[in-house]
Amino acid sequence: MKVGFFPGCSLEGSSREYNESLLAIAPALGLELAEVPDWNCCGATAAHSLNHKLALALPARILALAERAGITELLVPCSACFSRLAATREQLTRDDALRGEIARIIELPFTARTKVLNVLEVLALCVKDGFAQQVRRPFAHKVACYYGCYLTRPKSIGTCARAEDPQEMDEMMKLVGAEPLDWAFKVECCGAGLSVSRTSSVAELSGRIVADAAARGAEAIIVACPMCHTNLDLRRSAIERHRQAKYALPVLYLSQVIGLALGLGERELGLHRHAVPVRLASPAPAGGEPAARPTATVSQEQEN
Amino acid sequence: MPGSSHGSAHADTLPAKMRAATGESVFNCYQCGKCTAGCPLAQEMDYAPNQIVRLLQLGFPELEEEALKAFSIWLCLTCETCGARCPKEVDLPRIMEYLRQESLRRGLVHPKAKDILAFHEAFLDTIRRNGRLHEVGLISQYKLKTLHLLQDVLSAPALLLRGKLKLLPHKIEGQDAISRIFERTTDHKEE
Numbered sequence A: 001m002k003v004g005f006f007p008g009c010s011l012e013g014s015s016r017e018y019n020e021s022l023l024a025i026a027p028a029l030g031l032e033l034a035e036v037p038d039w040n041c042c043g044a045t046a047a048h049s050l051n052h053k054l055a056l057a058l059p060a061r062i063l064a065l066a067e068r069a070g071i072t073e074l075l076v077p078c079s080a081c082f083s084r085l086a087a088t089r090e091q092l093t094r095d096d097a098l099r100g101e102i103a104r105i106i107e108l109p110f111t112a113r114t115k116v117l118n119v120l121e122v123l124a125l126c127v128k129d130g131f132a133q134q135v136r137r138p139f140a141h142k143v144a145c146y147y148g149c150y151l152t153r154p155k156s157i158g159t160c161a162r163a164e165d166p167q168e169m170d171e172m173m174k175l176v177g178a179e180p181l182d183w184a185f186k187v188e189c190c191g192a193g194l195s196v197s198r199t200s201s202v203a204e205l206s207g208r209i210v211a212d213a214a215a216r217g218a219e220a221i222i223v224a225c226p227m228c229h230t231n232l233d234l235r236r237s238a239i240e241r242h243r244q245a246k247y248a249l250p251v252l253y254l255s256q257v258i259g260l261a262l263g264l265g266e267r268e269l270g271l272h273r274h275a276v277p278v279r280l281a282s283p284a285p286a287g288g289e290p291a292a293r294p295t296a297t298v299s300q301e302q303e304n
Numbered sequence B: 001m002p003g004s005s006h007g008s009a010h011a012d013t014l015p016a017k018m019r020a021a022t023g024e025s026v027f028n029c030y031q032c033g034k035c036t037a038g039c040p041l042a043q044e045m046d047y048a049p050n051q052i053v054r055l056l057q058l059g060f061p062e063l064e065e066e067a068l069k070a071f072s073i074w075l076c077l078t079c080e081t082c083g084a085r086c087p088k089e090v091d092l093p094r095i096m097e098y099l100r101q102e103s104l105r106r107g108l109v110h111p112k113a114k115d116i117l118a119f120h121e122a123f124l125d126t127i128r129r130n131g132r133l134h135e136v137g138l139i140s141q142y143k144l145k146t147l148h149l150l151q152d153v154l155s156a157p158a159l160l161l162r163g164k165l166k167l168l169p170h171k172i173e174g175q176d177a178i179s180r181i182f183e184r185t186t187d188h189k190e191e
């Protein structure tokens, strides 16, 4: 399957392991990714907060460039970018006059015909037949699948069948041998764009998520969004200070889990780039020492 | 109650302008409170989400201004929980977005929101200059704007250690086009 690819800014920087792991698993899944030439930032929460037109124009330029490159389906792995692109496409498909105005602003012809797909949709299309035979090392761990906001909401762009208790990522985890848990914070917000400007709110919201996953016996939280990863992983020491508790629970991108199951190496999948070390009880993936169950070993190199 | 312009949607009321700009009507809301029940930040807000709507429903300019001055509209994460659960399909995240932009335009931003606003502005500055986000540039801009000079706002050492921070920005080829997009979409503040 060949699709267009919009990595987005985080995947070039603070979440490069998401990019690395996606690129690493793509060949095994028969997934060919064509990056949008000269893409720009989608504007994220900032444009969406301060300037409605800008918040449409920046994603529209990306979609217009994809269109020009002949891309009909575009994979947007970051859930937050996915939400901005899909919402822009949805609004500009409904409103011809506004679409015309935006096309003039971005100086590119724009029909909004390129379809925007999130990572769950694309992986579901790839893992259909014969995938089970490719699983070399089942990821035999209890996992809490965390969807956050933008894979399920708003209804106009969400792609999960059950917005309050989505199952798509859980199904994917079963395919690679994991045991997805029933838990309460699947679709709660992590604090998103307040990570820097109001870390205290993020510590509270992300703290509730980590605490519930830990209380239910999860060995890892699985995510599909760089912002969620940052808040649950990089902000772990803020969470621990806020809750006066330690949590060793690592946070993995679902592409990293699939990669481990396919037998790829930890470095190749960027596991060493996390703030919370990924140490899983055997039958753990290759590399690393045969560690005990994840206990209180939390990296101390964060925020000091 | 303050004010005298009691009543509903005259063309110059905030709800009427909002409706013209966004298609959203605050009069669809019947104050069930479901939005607030699910809002992750309701506890930290000065006005809960349903109260923000209420301020706009009553037809008093003073109360409309109170909504524009609220801290809540800046705290809102656009998590979309309220919108997804509202039995009347009120698009509250869209209303919050409109209120933020109107608050900014009229210079009514809540003083406690200055860090949040500074972060958004620093973020957009780096996009205007480079076309893509440059995290190091963002951090230094944010620190300058907020004077949080010593705070390690992005856990930079942890990021550097893991090869995640690029020191120099990547400028895209269409940089000029991006600057023009910013120019054409930037509203000018009220004099």
Ligand code: SF4
Pocket: B028, B029, B030, B031, B032, B033, B034, B035, B036, B049, B050, B053, B085, B086, B087, B088, B089, B090, B092
């Ligand atoms: S959920 Fe909808 S109807 Fe109920 S109070 Fe909130 S906005 Fe109003």
Ligand code: SF4
Pocket: B035, B038, B039, B040, B041, B042, B049, B075, B076, B077, B078, B079, B080, B081, B082, B083, B092, B093, B096
């Ligand atoms: S979108 Fe904003 S107001 Fe609505 S639930 Fe989320 S944080 Fe609260």
